[in-house]
Amino acid sequence: MARRTKEQAEQTRDALLDAAGQLFFSRGVGGTSLDDIAHAAGVTRGAVYWHFRNKADLFEALYERARLPQNDLLDGLLAAEAAADFLPSLERLCNDALGVLVADPARQRLFTILYLRQELVAELAAVIAARRAAHRDLRERVIARLNSATLAPPWTPRSAGFALVALWQGLVNEWLAEPGQFDLAGVGRQCFAGLFASLAGSGEAAAPPPWALPEKSA
Amino acid sequence: MARRTKEQAEQTRDALLDAAGQLFFSRGVGGTSLDDIAHAAGVTRGAVYWHFRNKADLFEALYERARLPQNDLLDGLLAAEAAADFLPSLERLCNDALGVLVADPARQRLFTILYLRQELVAELAAVIAARRAAHRDLRERVIARLNSATLAPPWTPRSAGFALVALWQGLVNEWLAEPGQFDLAGVGRQCFAGLFASLAGSGEAAAPPPWALPEKSA
């Protein structure tokens, strides 16, 4: 082989990232050699070292390619002035985020790597640390925003924020750990419905939100 | 060095397991060589291969050494006949489990490895799969047990069980990811108080359980 056109080069770069995503997911980052990636993409290690400096650089590129558009939505919601319907909006956002995840296998693979396979290889350290900081920041902002919302006892902004983030994270982890073993969006909708009903104080008969779909059976 | 007495041999075995636990935690399972472990325990790789067949065998021994006594408690609670105070008992059990974890650094390290560093190395595959199955089984049993409890709407046994397990898991993961950055037992107590109050339908003023400690500030 010899030199290829620019579009072809971009295609091989994408192919390398795709192959890396699949292999990192199925064999782990530390368990995947650059030769594995190159072979899966139909090239050799030379191509890898042309497009990326090393495995860490490759992984960072993979991370950058999957930035969550959902983050912008949350930013907007948190930045908005105190509105009476903050809690319903937040509930809808939680459910939407689950929907986005369910519909995007590539994101599921990356989340699996980032959430429950935080290998302590040097390649991942920077990305893991950045994501952890972002996560912590998000949680704190949710708590801060909940300070200006009316919560039913015994909830406090702090406990409610922790419960929300932990519930979302726990559900996602549970689902990623046993892929497709239950209906994440449906279960999540029920759980968030219960939690938000409790937060709002409507303990008894909360009217189902208009976007609620008919409940799937187990 | 030459042959040592049986008690000394048992000590070196324990020292190897201790060293492995520390190193697996700080550098990852794939990132620590058997030579690292042996050196940290003050012996050579020969000792490792005497006590264990390989790294996988060593890790399984490490896992066996830290079986949760809490599991037995939960088994008893789930097996007991339907009692009116099932929900309060379950709430106490959740808090107790958090307390056990907070007090045991070795268990924290192992949980960190098992929960958020599921490296896909062959050494871990068996243990990870076993733990995942056990976790799934526990969730299903909690749901089954909730079928004979009275839950306030909109909760169902299924959504309540998922929410409980996900909340516990999410809180623990959050805390393990940022070690010591918040008071896990205190935050957990608040979150579970809110969730269980919602499950029981006492939306307004739930009397604090007698074992509740004074709330720590952030």
Next chain:
DNA sequence: GTTTACATACAGTTGCGCATGTATATCAAT
């Protein structure tokens, strides 16, 4: 005397980083 509890020594493999080869795309100059 035999087994035990290691230490030491010896291949064998694997993967990384880099250096080098090479054919072609790109482009300026004619």
Next chain:
DNA sequence: ATTGATATACATGCGCAACTGTATGTAAAC
């Protein structure tokens, strides 16, 4: 439009380091 020069997009090959598994040595416990 053709041509030459150069940069590009890889492929190939090499040395090196690390790690594993095993084989063997050995002194003390039993």
